Amino acid sequence: MLTEVCDATADFVLAHLNERGVALWRLDPGDFPNTLDLSARFDGSWRGEVLGPLRAADLAEVKAVYYRRPSDFKTPDGLSESENAFVRSQARHAVFGLLAALPGVTWVNQPGRMADARMKPYQLAIASAVGLVTPRTLVTNRPEDVVAFGTEMGRIITKSLSIVRYVDDVKGPGLLYTTEVPEADWGDGGITATAHLFQEVVERDYEVRLTYVGGQCFSAAIEPDDPYGELDIRAHSRRVRYAAIEAPSKITAAVGAMMDRLGLVFGAFDFIVRPDGQWVFIELNPNGQWAWIEEEVGHPISAALADLLEKGAIG
Structure with a gap:
């Protein structure tokens, strides 16, 4: 370990x-x-x-x-x-x-495969190929393309292409959260400095954290107390409600196919469920946190991981 x-x-x-x-x-x-x-x-x-x-x-x-x-x-x-x-x-x-x-050797997970799976443009392509619904997305460093994309979508968000930790002089260390981009910033000249990822705003009924372990899918609905608050559920801190749910079979089948393509046995998937019930793939963290979900809804994720490792250890 x-x-x-x-x-x-x-x-x-x-x-x-x-x-x-x-x-x-x-x-x-x-x-x-x-x-x-x-x-x-x-x-x-x-x-x-x-x-x-x-x-x-x-x-x-x-x-x-x-x-x-x-x-x-x-x-x-x-x-x-x-x-x-x-x-x-x-x-x-x-x-x-x-x-x-x-x-x-049984790996949970092999580092090189995790590195590939973390690339958001790549995982979006794989997710779509296996049948998951994905948000319309733009990756660019051209402000004029952001203006055109924002005009077409109406509302857009941006998020980092990788996990970025920063240190604020006042707030201390933190993460860059997904945020909505106001129209006034669509053409910001700073966009030219590097690549940025933009997506349409997906209307949310609730969110789902689906934890995949060796063929098993453990799903939990996550709903913020303030439905009109921050778009990134992490920004709501503990002001959310959790419930264990069953993912639709077509979702679990697609998730399993995606994990097979990526060569992974563990992954933490984030979905947004629209008001019409459609599940939209947001992203996959191949080494995401899961203990908080186990504590909140009782999913036996740690036991499933132990099963994988024990099976590998005894052959």
Whole structure:
């Protein structure tokens, strides 16, 4: 189990695996090389071990890997920027390259496949190809195209193409939320600086977080107390209501097809359900949070993840 020290979500799965007597090691790859060592030799296949302060793991014994939230690799003090980049790159390619090369390992999920799946233009194309309804979308750095798109759609939103964390001098750290773009900003010259993603505003009855685990779909309806508040449900903080629901069979079938195409066994899907009942795919996070949904509606997501890892561990 690869994750940072303070990861309460990972503890849910850890508890199940401990109860079942599954041999496991929770470690943070970011501790390499401060408190972790590795050594491996290749002669047609890789043989070696990872060593920590209290234990070691033979690479040949690794049968399942849960990639949760590992921290970044540490570097020694006193290095230049280019030296720091070199040290981190070497560590990342060694640690994850060795794990990726091990035969017969169950990954939840493989990092390279998650990296591909995170690209919003790519996942929108896959979602549409498997039959999910998607919002009309524009990716551009041309203000005149935003003006034309906004005029056609009537109302548009923008959101970051990747997860972006920022630090505000007053509010502190935070995330960039999905926001509606006022008409006065459609032609803003700053748009030329980089690529931006714009979408039509999808009318919302409620939202759904669908958590996919190895062929199972766990769906929860999420409805804000203020239906006229912020478009991004995350901005409503805890002022929302949750309910366990069953997703339509055509949705679960399409979700399963999408995950097969992406080579993933876990994913957190966000949908908007329109007032007419139509489900609209918004995005997929291949390593999204899920413990809060389990706590709110009782879905056995952690047990399903433990099932995947246990099955991989015992072959």
